[in-house]
Amino acid sequence: xxxRRTPLxxxxxxxxxxxxFVFTPLATTLVLMVCAxxxxxxxxxxxxxxxxxxxxxQVQGGTTISPIAVRSVTEEVLEGSYFGLVPYRFxxxxxxxxxxxxxxxxxxxxxxxxxxxxxxxxxxEFEEHQPHALWCDTETCMFINQEGYAFADAPASxxxxxxxxxxxxxxxxxxxxxxxxxxxxxxxxxxxxxxxxYKLSLVETQYIDEHDVWYHFTDGGIIKARRSDSADLIQKRxxxxxxxxxxxxxxxxxxKSIDLRFGNRVYVKDKNAKDEENEEDxxxxxxxxxxEVPVATTTQxxxxxxxx
Numbered sequence: 001x002x003x004r005r006t007p008l009x010x011x012x013x014x015x016x017x018x019x020x021f022v023f024t025p026l027a028t029t030l031v032l033m034v035c036a037x038x039x040x041x042x043x044x045x046x047x048x049x050x051x052x053x054x055x056x057x058q059v060q061g062g063t064t065i066s067p068i069a070v071r072s073v074t075e076e077v078l079e080g081s082y083f084g085l086v087p088y089r090f091x092x093x094x095x096x097x098x099x100x101x102x103x104x105x106x107x108x109x110x111x112x113x114x115x116x117x118x119x120x121x122x123x124x125e126f127e128e129h130q131p132h133a134l135w136c137d138t139e140t141c142m143f144i145n146q147e148g149y150a151f152a153d154a155p156a157s158x159x160x161x162x163x164x165x166x167x168x169x170x171x172x173x174x175x176x177x178x179x180x181x182x183x184x185x186x187x188x189x190x191x192x193x194x195x196x197x198y199k200l201s202l203v204e205t206q207y208i209d210e211h212d213v214w215y216h217f218t219d220g221g222i223i224k225a226r227r228s229d230s231a232d233l234i235q236k237r238x239x240x241x242x243x244x245x246x247x248x249x250x251x252x253x254x255x256k257s258i259d260l261r262f263g264n265r266v267y268v269k270d271k272n273a274k275d276e277e278n279e280e281d282x283x284x285x286x287x288x289x290x291x292e293v294p295v296a297t298t299t300q301x302x303x304x305x306x307x308x
Contacts, residue, residue, distance in 0.1 A: 047087060047090040053087075053091065053120060054116075057071050058124065060125045061127055065128055070109075070124060077099050077102055091119045107152040107175070108151055109127075110151070111126065129151040131145065131152075132144065132146045133188075134164070135168075136156070136166070136167055137167065137171070137172045137173065140153075140172060141153070141155065142175065146185070146189065148178045150174060160218075164188075164203055164204060164205060165203065166188070166205050167205070168207045169208060169209055184227070191231045191235070194234075199252070200221070201218040202215055203217060204216040211228075212225070212227065212261065213225055213227045220256070220271075221256060222257045224261055225261060237266065238260075241258070241266055253271070255268055255270060256270060
């Protein structure tokens, strides 16, 4: 029998081979583009479904900041989106950090807490900075909290003992700044309470330079002290002064100035003393002495009376 001849496999032409290699990546690219388009479409419309939208903003807290203002800032942030695709209102991608930062930029606002009690509800609780004093220069005043943080503008005309002024030589208040670190605010607030015990209402604390501080009161009286003196030291020296028979009436009757800057010597200028008089009436030597004073800042000493 004649042998059967096995047909040889047909060889693909080079033209067909080239066409197949061109077609495969093109098809892959088209498939990926279609899938990406479908994913983007589903994401865009799916994340905008009412079921997954934050549609209510609840605001609590504060006394002077309007809840409407806080809600307005929050709503403004929620109008944004991630890359124009996922809205900020999407309940699982609410931008807490951005909302908090925008709210903290509001004057007076101190702390904020953001939660979602329900899927469609955003709850905001906030606290305000509490004013304790004014930081002022000759033209500008800012409200400051107990730490000395300037958080809001204050009327330059605002005076009185409710918010005593803090004036620091060669400094100007600015929003968001702190009173210079070398200013002992805590001591000032402590002394304010001690002064009040003698019916002396503090209206301004003036840090003259790096050495001296003057405390001004509503009746025009001034207590002069060293910045390096602690509140406790000043309290003890005043207590000794006002405990003497001769000077116990000072808080009630008033005085022009009490100078505590010169060791254990205390100088008092009577409220009726004339401005052109340069010499203070000598008062007393206290058993509690201030820190030694540099010669450049001392004045002539007068006759003193020992306290009992």
